[in-house]
Amino acid sequence: MAADLTTIGVVSLYFLGMLAIGAWASKKIKNTEDYLVAGRSLGFWVFVLLMIGTVCSGMSLLGVSGLGYKVGWPTIWEQIFVPLSIGFCVIFFGVKLHNIAKTSGYMTVQDYLAHRYESPVALRSLAAVAGIIVSLIYLVGQYTAIAIVLIWLFEIPLWLALLIATLVTMVYTAIGGLYAVAWASLIQSVILIIGVIVMAPIIIFYAGGFTHVNEVMTSINPNLVMPWMPSGTFAVPYIFSFAILLMVGLACAPHVINNVLSIKDVKFFKWAPLAAFLIYGAAMFLLKFTGFAGLTMVKEGIFTLPNVVDAQDYVILYGIQYSIPTIALWGIFAVIVLAAVMSTTDRLMLTIGAMVSWDLYKKVLKPDAPDKTVLLLSKIVVVLSAFCTMILAINPPEMLAILIWMGIGVMLSTFAVPLLAGLYWRGATRKGALAAMSLGLASSLVFGFLNYFKVVFAGMDFANIPLHFSFYAFVIAIIAMIVVSIATKKTSEKILDETQTGWYISKQ
Amino acid sequence: MDIAPLLYLSGFVIIFYFLYFTVFRRNFDYVICQHTTKYMDRMFGLPDITILTVGITIVVVIVALLYWGLTFKGHD
Numbered sequence: 001m002a003a004d005l006t007t008i009g010v011v012s013l014y015f016l017g018m019l020a021i022g023a024w025a026s027k028k029i030k031n032t033e034d035y036l037v038a039g040r041s042l043g044f045w046v047f048v049l050l051m052i053g054t055v056c057s058g059m060s061l062l063g064v065s066g067l068g069y070k071v072g073w074p075t076i077w078e079q080i081f082v083p084l085s086i087g088f089c090v091i092f093f094g095v096k097l098h099n100i101a102k103t104s105g106y107m108t109v110q111d112y113l114a115h116r117y118e119s120p121v122a123l124r125s126l127a128a129v130a131g132i133i134v135s136l137i138y139l140v141g142q143y144t145a146i147a148i149v150l151i152w153l154f155e156i157p158l159w160l161a162l163l164i165a166t167l168v169t170m171v172y173t174a175i176g177g178l179y180a181v182a183w184a185s186l187i188q189s190v191i192l193i194i195g196v197i198v199m200a201p202i203i204i205f206y207a208g209g210f211t212h213v214n215e216v217m218t219s220i221n222p223n224l225v226m227p228w229m230p231s232g233t234f235a236v237p238y239i240f241s242f243a244i245l246l247m248v249g250l251a252c253a254p255h256v257i258n259n260v261l262s263i264k265d266v267k268f269f270k271w272a273p274l275a276a277f278l279i280y281g282a283a284m285f286l287l288k289f290t291g292f293a294g295l296t297m298v299k300e301g302i303f304t305l306p307n308v309v310d311a312q313d314y315v316i317l318y319g320i321q322y323s324i325p326t327i328a329l330w331g332i333f334a335v336i337v338l339a340a341v342m343s344t345t346d347r348l349m350l351t352i353g354a355m356v357s358w359d360l361y362k363k364v365l366k367p368d369a370p371d372k373t374v375l376l377l378s379k380i381v382v383v384l385s386a387f388c389t390m391i392l393a394i395n396p397p398e399m400l401a402i403l404i405w406m407g408i409g410v411m412l413s414t415f416a417v418p419l420l421a422g423l424y425w426r427g428a429t430r431k432g433a434l435a436a437m438s439l440g441l442a443s444s445l446v447f448g449f450l451n452y453f454k455v456v457f458a459g460m461d462f463a464n465i466p467l468h469f470s471f472y473a474f475v476i477a478i479i480a481m482i483v484v485s486i487a488t489k490k491t492s493e494k495i496l497d498e499t500q501t502g503w504y505i506s507k508q
Numbered sequence: 509m510d511i512a513p514l515l516y517l518s519g520f521v522i523i524f525y526f527l528y529f530t531v532f533r534r535n536f537d538y539v540i541c542q543h544t545t546k547y548m549d550r551m552f553g554l555p556d557i558t559i560l561t562v563g564i565t566i567v568v569v570i571v572a573l574l575y576w577g578l579t580f581k582g583h584d
Contacts, residue, residue, distance in 0.1 A: 073558055080565055087573055095582065214553030225554050227561040266582040274573040281566075506582060 007153065007331030014191075014335045015168045018184050018342070022172025025180035032375045035177035036107050036354045037262040044268045046182050047259065050347075051086045051272070052280045053185030054256050056192060057138075058145025058341025064284060065319075066312035068291025069298075072217055072224030074234035079288050081246040083281040087273030089251035094260035094269055095506050096423050100499055101261050109257050109419070110359040116422045116499040117430040118491060121364055123418075126434065128359035130414050130441055131254040132352055136389055138255075138407050139348045142341050143393035149337040152317050153330065162390050165338065165345075170386035173346040174379045178262055181346045188339035193283045195336035199320065200286035206323035207293035207302075216296040224295075232464060241471035249412030249470065252419050255344070255351040266506075287316070294319045353381040406448040409470030413444035417477040421485070426501050432485030440477030447472050 029035050042050065060082065067075045097112055106112055110131070114124040143162055150161035172180045207213050217224040229235050234242075250256055263269070294315035297303055303318050305311040320333050357377040362369050417436040421428035447462075447469040449455075454463035465472075491501075500507075551559055 073554070073562075076562055077565075080562075080569060084569060087576075091576060095580075211553040218553065225558060227558045269582060270580045271577045274570070274577050277569065277573055506580075 007334065010331035011153075011334055011338070014338065015164075017187065018168055018172050021184045021187070022174075022176040022180045025172075025176030025183060028179050029175075029177055029375075031371050032358065032378065033105075033107065034179065035375055035378055036350070036358060037258075038178040038182055040101075040262055041264050042182055042262045043264060044272065046186050047263050047268055048086075048272050048275050048279070049189035050182045050185040050259055050262075051089070051256070051276055053189040053192075053339075053343030054259060054347045055082060055086060055250055055344075056189070056280065056284075056340050057344040058142050058149075058337060061192075061287065061337055061340040062145055062148060062313045062316060064287045065291035065294060065316040066310065066314075068288040069295045069312045069315040070291075071229070071234055072221075072292065072295070073226060074223070074228045074239070076227070076285075076288060077239050077243055078246060079281060079284040081243045082250065083277045083284060085247045085250035085256070086276035086280065088247050089256055090260065090269050090273050090276075091505065093251065093257055093419060093423070094263075095266060096500050097257075097260050098263060098266050098269070099506065104498070106261055107358050108261075108354050109254060109415075110355065111363075112499070113418060113422065113433065114363070116491070116495065116501065117418075117428075117433045118495055119430045119434070123430065123433055123437070124359055125364055126437055127415070127418075128355040128364075130437065132355050134407070134410050134414065135254055135348050135352050135355075136385065137410075138253075139345060139352075139385065139389040140393045141407060142345045142348070143390060145337065145341045146345075147393070148313065149317070149334055149341075152314075153334045159394050162393055165342070166386050166390040169342045169345050170349065170383055173349050173386075174382040177378070178350060181350055182262070184346060185343045188343040191339045192336055192343070193279060195332060195339075196283040196286050199324070199333060199336070200290045203290045203316075203319040203323045204293045207296045207319075208300075210289065213289070213292050213296045216299055217292060220295070220299060235466070237466045238468060241467035244474065245408060245412055245468050245470050248416050249408040252415040253408065253411040254355065254415070255347045257415075257419075258351055258354065259347075290316050290319055297322065349382045349385050350378075352385040353378040356381040406444065406452075406470075409448060409468065409473070410441065410444045412470050413440035413473035413477055416440075416474065417481050421481050422499070423501060424503055425485075426496050427485050427490065428481060428501075429485040429488045429491055431488040432481045432483075435484040436477040436481035439480045440473055443476045444470050444473035 028039070033039055064078065067078065097106065097109070100106065100112065100115075104111070104115060106115075108128075110124045110127045113127050114120045117123050143165070146165040147158050147161050150156060150165065151158060154161070172184060176184075204210055204213060208216075214225050223229055228239055232238070291312075297319065298305060298315075303322050305314055305318060308314070320330060324330070324333075357374050361377055362374045414437055417440060418428075418433040421436070422433065450457070450462035451465060451469040454461075456462065462469075496502075
């Protein structure tokens with residue numbers, strides 16, 4: 001399809017709005033703290049919608065309906081545990097980190113790890129480098145979603161689609177820092193939620209209604225309407241590991257967890273988990289149902305999906321195209337998808353900027369660097385990360401595609417154990433954290449490759465392992481943390497008290 | 509803030525799945541599938557097991573988050 005002038009106008013208006021937010025936010029930036037954690041001034045709704053915008057990526061928007069199209073109701077757990085990851089992040093990480101950050105002045109979660117584990121160089125550097133790599137990979141994955149939508153809507157070449165989206169996101173993020181990202185996310189999340197709530201029911205109605213959709217799915221394969229598959233992927237054990245992956249893995253992803261440092265008052269954490277779950281959950285359930293509706297429409301011959309790899313990711317685009325004949329609404333839908341993609345890409349870019357300029361440059365390489373230099377370096381890294389990932393996204397090597405697929409799994413196995421053990425177990429030590437982080441990262445890559453390439457080794461078929469590959473790496477990281485921590489020197493009581501380590505969330 | 513109640517609620521979900529998977533699964537699936545195949549006027553065209561498991565999990569999550577909101581005081 002080729003867009004008309006109205007669609008171009010709607011999308012252009014959206015882009016201009018984002019740039020205006022960046023220009024407004026740039027006036028509030030006085031120092032690095034303003035740039036990286038928005039001066040710790042975010043209010044309740046800005047924070048909640050920033051968290052939703054950060055967690056809801058473009059690929060989750062297209063992929064949620066795509067997975068629903070492919071596997072049906074057994075994938076519905078994704079719609080419970082992804083929104084719940086925000087609550088998990090706030091409750092289990094946010095409250096403590098926010099309270100400690102007030103006195104310790106943390107800018108990134110690496111500041112906490114360096115403090116808690118008395119490791120200003122080794123653990124900070126490992127965590128920062130792992131975070132940068134994982135965030136860059138995740139960033140390339142986001143561009144895939146931008147490309148799918150812009151090419152579908154405007155029939156423009158891939159490089160041009162990527163360039164437009166990258167330029168807009170990069171400009172407002174680079175000039176406005178977290179102020180711009182947070183306020184842009186507020187607008188983007190509102191567009192996303194309202195857009196999905198309005199458009200999804202239209203598609204479901206066009207497909208014959210919710211009950212009809214489920215009945216058609218039953219006629220295709222009765223397992224598609226069951227809560228889990230009888231065996232293999234999306235059987236009960238897999239769903240359990242999938243739930244841990246989504247809920248904990250997303251919660252400890254660097255671009256998500258750093259948001260908790262930017263809130264103004266810890267009391268905003270009171271209702272943020274429930275508000276985020278209800279708002280985001282409702283939108284995600286509707287998105288999944290559009291995937292089911294798309295399957296029904298394909299089955300009944302209303303449209304066919306294109307003959308491309310991962311064609312199921314196009315189901316929502318085709319569903320919109322055939323259910324909503326008004327071309328102007330397609331432009332609005334394009335804005336919805338762009339909002340979802342950009343709300344994650346901007347936060348990822350800023351997270352990479354923070355980890356390079358603050359964690360590696362200021363805290364490791366040049367501790368006496370002036371604030372102005374750190375701020376400038378943050379902006380330069382945002383620009384560089386945007387262009388590097390864009391170039392990679394134009395022609396992604398096979399290896400990169402595999403790493404994007406591993407995405408959240410690598411985050412879970414690398415960051416979850418050092419963070420959870422650091423906050424809640426006084427016995428966790430520096431060497432334990434280093435072992436857990438490095439072994440978690442390495443083993444998740446090994447299990448990921450074995451699973452992806454369907455390797456059969458020592459009688460074990462890695463293509464059909466009962467749990468998500470990352471869960472095995474997660475368990476290895478837990479064992480490494482416990483064994484090494486027991487065998488090594490304990491952290492000083494002073495540091496443990498300063499970092500509020502113990503089996504509680506907050507002392508009242 | 510004591511996190512024990514939250515853990516109990518999370519434990520409830522895990523125990524539910526554990527029991528289902530290890531003890532009830534065969535009979536439960538059989539009975540429900542027979543029932544749903546026979547009567548097509550089921551709710552939303554879905555098997556009861558889907559409505560029950562998804563519904564119960566959502567309710568448990570909302571109750572847990574509600575509990576958190578009602579009991580968390582925080583301090584700045």
